[in-house]
Amino acid sequence: MHPHPHAMRRARRLPAVATAVALAAGTLVTLASGTAQAAPGASLPFTSVEAESATSTGTRIGPDHTQGTLASEASGRQAVRLNTGQRVEFTAPRAANAVNVAYSVPDGQSGSLDVYVNGQRLARTLPVTSKYSYVDTPWIAGAKTHHLYDNGRLLLGQHVQAGDKVAFQATNVQVTVDVADFEQVAAAASRPAGSISVTDRGADPGGQGDSTQAFRDAIAAARGGTVWIPPGEYRLTSSLNGVQNVTIQGAGPWHSVVRGSRFIDQSSSSGGVHLKDFAVIGEVTERVDTSPDNFVNGSLGPDSTVSGMWLQHLKVGLWLTGNNDNLVVENNRVLDTTADGLNLNGGARNVRVRHNFLRNQGDDALAMWSLNSPDVNSGFTNNTISQPNLANGIAIYGGTDITVADNLISDTNALGSGIAISNQKFLDPFHPLAGTITVAGNTLVRAGAMNPNWNHPMGALRVDSYDSAIEAQVRITGTTVTDSPYSAFEFVSGSGRGFAAKNITVDGATVTAVGTVVVQAETPGAATFRGVTATGVGSAGIYNCPYPAGSGTFTLTDGGGNSGWNSTWADCSTWPAPGQGNPGPDPNRNLAKGRPATATGQQDVHSAGRAVDGDPNSYWESANNAFPQSLTVDLGSAQAVRRLVLKLPPSPAWGARTQTLSVQGSTDGSAYATLAASKEYRFDPAAGNTVTVALNAHIRHLRLHVTGNTGWPAAQFSEVEAYLS
Known part of the structure; x- marks a missing residue:
């Protein structure tokens, strides 16, 4: 079992200072020429509608960016609070027969939502509970009670068409509704020819009996073939191991459901493992970093795939160590994990993580951490990430020739940016960033947060020379930053030791409505910016105050084509508050506005x-x-x-x-x-x-x-x- 490193991750080692900003800035990134990009994010089988855009008799909350509030952890930073008898009514955006609702109820309470279609109440209700919410991680510096939302899914038992009205009414508990996902779920798939069914080996599809041994027996018998999980619910009480050279396949994630907090736990495998088309829904209610409460903990072996999965109420979706060369993780949903969605924990080669949807993670949604050996030539592409409530949307901690491209990341919360490119090691032996780090075509919406340890913000995209200077070529291309509550690009040495961030180019970025500055430079280094345009800048174009004082300078080179952010924040003894503008001698300036x-x-x-x-x-x-x-x-x-x-x-x-x-x-x-x-x-x-x-x-x-x-x-x-x- 591998302990989760994040207990150390958030223990920032910044010295306490009263005047200088206590963050050292990172180096510059080299950005390649911008090219036409496909729409960022994953191809999803559902369409989401925000509750605040629906019709409601409840109360809209937000927007808010304050750590630990229901509005700040909500998609769009807004939601709708329903007291008993109040409802929110959505207009179905597409044909659908199922819905998934992100919601929150007060701590310690549970209940249900009545469901109406075109005014007619359905016999089935949507259960709601606080059981999987309100997570406390006091060992993580700066953490408050977080993970306030949960997701509940329901097959409607009928088809609705685009334009139909689907309403949810609180009956016996206050419910805050955030967003609803409307989906047309296909009928259950048929059993593959020649497969071995877990029910043939004694598994109970009614979810009462312990099906662990039946799964083990089916896997052993199907070596080189397929294990079939028919429609039903199956209870596992312990993890599977020795899984290799086998396909484990369900009838679809709405039909074949495994109930258990641990699925595969193994340190090695010869590979050829294919996991597809079923759900694993756990019972993790607290984060215990020494427990492998993960869908996959360890290794699937080379040339494996994970696709079409629904992973929920686990600590981590996939915590990957050992040999996972050429692994492909695609078209999965990872919801409500108390820690990471996926972490390539060293040694990952040629891994592709693409077209996944992740919501409500309690740490980094997607991470690569080059512990023991570097992650090499691996990438996170075309993923959609919403509401990581304690850390980053995507974090790259070291590694060689890494790609982060065409992702859509929104609504990060405390202790995180939308994307972090970092030399923070946490443990040794660590392998810093090397080769070329490609960050291309990503869209960051309402990303960045006020870091309670640093007492000032983290940008939407952060380059962090935390434990060592950045020597890799960091190429940031075609970035879109929208509605960042603070800055767009941050260059920092988060340990406060002033390691340089170098070899960075930012090319072809569009920045719209940032609360403070476009560039937040807080460490020695240099970067070249080309074709970066900004509108709606809250305070100034540039904050350039390397820390510690005297550690060096951060050089911003204008490569041409930049506009809308040529002003510089004048006073390094103060941090700009959102919308504050450059400080001056004006005695009528409210010193408290926007401050922590x-x-x-x-x-x-x-x-x-x-x-x-x-x-x-x-x-x-x-x-x-x-x-x-x-x-x-x-x-x-x-x-x-x-x-x-x-x-x-x-x-x-x-x-x-x-x-x-x-x-x-x-x-x-x-x-x-x-x-x-x-x-x-x-x-x-x-x-x-x-x-x-x-x-x-x-x-x-x-x-x-x-x-x-x-x-x-x-x-x-x-x-x-x-x-x-």
Whole structure:
């Protein structure tokens, strides 16, 4: 058994600093000439519809990028919350007889959704549960409770046509609906001639008996042929091994279902293993890195294939070690894993991972990690990845001649970028990036996240010289970055040791609506940019502040054809907040807007970030009936704060109330001093629901400590603003 490395992966070794950004930037990447590309992502058998675009009697939540919230982990950063009796109604985008729904219910609760087609309630319901959600990984630095969603699938028992109305109604539990996948599921496939059926060896298709030995017997008997899994559900209580030179085939992933958290666990195989057209649905509810709770753990051997699989509720889909040369993994769905979707854990040669759909991973969705020996000439191409909720969409940790091409990646969350090209080793012996790393034709949507360990963001595409300088040729070509909450391209040395990121070219990129900067350069190195166009840049074109100070420079070479991002962030002592613009002496600039905010607690979706998002109608609300509570804002660097403005929503519905609070401040985030003693502050909608507090403090960290509220049993602020005068 191979322990999962990610316990170490997130333990960033960045020194604590108050002024300089605590991330060293990576080197530049060489981008090849852009060419016409096919649509990125996988060819999928279903069509997805977002709940926020449907008709609903519920409440839309989001958008939000705050770590650990339902909206931030949702596809599109929005979802619809249904209380009992409320519904969301989708217009079917295609002919379908099945649906898969991504949803969340409160921790510890379960229930069901009633299903309606064109107003008629179906006899069957869609079960919903929190059993596989709310994962805690306290050994991973910066992790909060995450993995808030789950996926539930249902055969409708009838056909719907494009334009028909399919509704889901909460009956006995609050349900947050994120997205629905509509699919036309084919009839069950027929048994291949000459195959050996697991039922002939005693497997129970009713799912009651233990079918493990029957599977083992069928595999042994079918060496060189095919094991057939007929329609039904089969319970396995332990893993299979000695699997080689055999095809294991089902009637389709909606028809042939294996219930078990471990399928194949073996360190070696002579190869020729073909796994196709069935589902493996586990019972993994917590992440235990020492347990091989994976569909495949180890080796399938050379010239093997995995296709047409539905993998769900496992720790990892495929954790691949040993000889897997020429492996092809294609046309699979990997949902709701507590760690990686797939990891080529060293020694992978000529592996192709393509046209897979991955949603709701608890770590990297797809990863290559060159431990013990390098991954060589392998690639991730045409995959669609949505909502990795703790790490990256695609991560390449070392390796030689690796390709990441034509993937569609969206909605990454804390501790991750859409794509990471990295020399972070975690363990030795590690083999750094070498040869040519090709990153071509990828589309990154709402990718990048605020890293709670670094206290500033990770870009949509990150090149990270974490443990050693990048010597490989990194060629980034034809990238599309849309709606990144922070930066588009980040070059960093995540250990804070300033290793250089070199030999990088970015060619032919289209960047639309980035929250902060197009290029976030934080380590020595150099890159050439050609044909990179940007619109809707939130702060400045370039942030170029290598760390540690004096470690060297990052050189950006204009190769021609660039537009829309020629300005440079002027002050390396502050990190640009989304939409902030270049810093200047303007005393009317709100120092707190868009800055990282944390709180001792929150009620529902009313997270700390809502108090600094610039929207007077959204608000932070602490846990109810649990005074005292506090809200802390990191201003990014020490500032001479002279005035605070505290607000509640301006709506008259927010009646007058008095909050009792004190103001505290710190330069290092550790030792806090009282800046304004506790007193009562009156918020009155007739006066704009606004309170001003005079200060005379030089602080980086601002804290409001609340002990009472006459209007509600919780601390509440819609905006916390800090000014120089």
